[in-house]
Amino acid sequence: EPEVTQTPSHQVTQMGQEVILRCVPISNHLYFYWYRQILGQKVEFLVSFYNNEISEKSEIFDDQFSVERPDGSNFTLKIRSTKLEDSAMYFCASSDPLGAVETEAFFGQGTRLTVV
């Protein structure tokens, strides 16, 4: 079964450092998403990406965050200057080209980001 893969599974970084979280969505999918989950809290939407541009972003997704699809396979989330409160599990998801609403989203297993 096709799957979304995320690397690394765990990243520890110092406060103020830049981090890049990587995702390989399912190959024919065209809608891409990042979500995060702070420990013990609910999953929160960060950003959606379609046709090489951001289609929607939440209030959490401020200027410190950016997304990119640098080639035909990877989808990355960059946090420019990490803060302690960025510590969370980050999930990448993708949906197929038939439609963002009518089809399911496939999630990766997540990257646990710890900012120290």
Next chain:
Amino acid sequence: DAKTTQPNSMESNEEEPVHLPCNHSTISGTDYIHWYRQLPSQGPEYVIHGLTSNVNNRMASLAIAEDRKSSTLILHRATLRDAAVYYCILRIYNQGGKLIFGQGTELSVKP
């Protein structure tokens, strides 16, 4: 964002059916009803979705009320591996397919 309401927790016995309710009274005509679950320490996993008609797949069934203001996820025979948080989510047509997760229903399954 369209809102759904679910019980915080439910309990089931292994091998018995489970009915997980969800209210979504503000649903609009083009919103799809999606269910996802999250097992401990894992990413969310798709379970089932529908628009108006009841739906079945290998994991579960989705019963949608005629007025679409509520739905029920049915696990026909709960197993210990079904213990998870189940999320009922409205996927909004003009919002790029984003999923807005609530607190969900934490399902525990007793042997």
